[in-house]
Amino acid sequence: MHFDPALLETYRTLLQTTDLQRAYQEFIRLFRFLRTELERQLPDFRFQSSITENAMDYAYFSFTDSGLKEKGLKLVVAFDYHRFLLEVRLSGVNRTAQCRWAEHWRDCPPPMELTTDPDHTDFVVxxxxxxxxxxxxKAAVAVKEAADRLLKIIP
Incomplete structure (x- = not known):
């Protein structure tokens, strides 16, 4: 197997000439804090045991309670690296559930975004x-408020 030597050299240069590693570690520390703080504030919810990293595309953790689980839904806190944005997503526990819920909502209250392709996105709303x-x-408060807004639109 061959790998792109120019990209590997760019990575080496970034690691050696910037604070990329420390900055990444600080972000992970923040994201773990959000997970821990939300778990403390939402004792009725069951949280994924750790955060998941996806090759610097996005990082996420999920949580659910018995009502959401019964409906085939979960909440996901995600950070999109490319857009440098924090999101709270209402997602299906699998693609079948996600497509079923996307059919349920033809539109959603602004400023929420409804998926246009539930088979290929990781969220419904x-x-x-x-x-x-x-x-x-403040970030934990904002995430909890967004989760609360999502919970209010679930029938």
Missing amino acids: RPLVETELSDGE
Whole structure:
């Protein structure tokens, strides 16, 4: 197997000439804090045991309660690296459930976004979370408020 030497050299240069590694570690510390803080604030929900990283495309963790689980839904806190945005997503527990729920909502309350392709996206509905990431407590409040907004639209 062969790998792109120019990309590997770029990666080496970034690691050696920038604070990329420390910046990434700080982001992971923030994201773990959000997960832990939400778990503390939402004791009735069951949280995924750790955060999941997806090759710097996005990082996420999910949580659910018995009502959501019964309906085939879960909440996901995701960070989109490319857009540098934090989101809370209402997602199906699998593609079948997700497609069923996408059919249920023809539109959703603004400023939430409804998926246009539930077979190929990882959400049914998502609001953007506007917050200053460097303030962990404010970020946790903003994420919880977005989750609360999503929970209110579920029949």
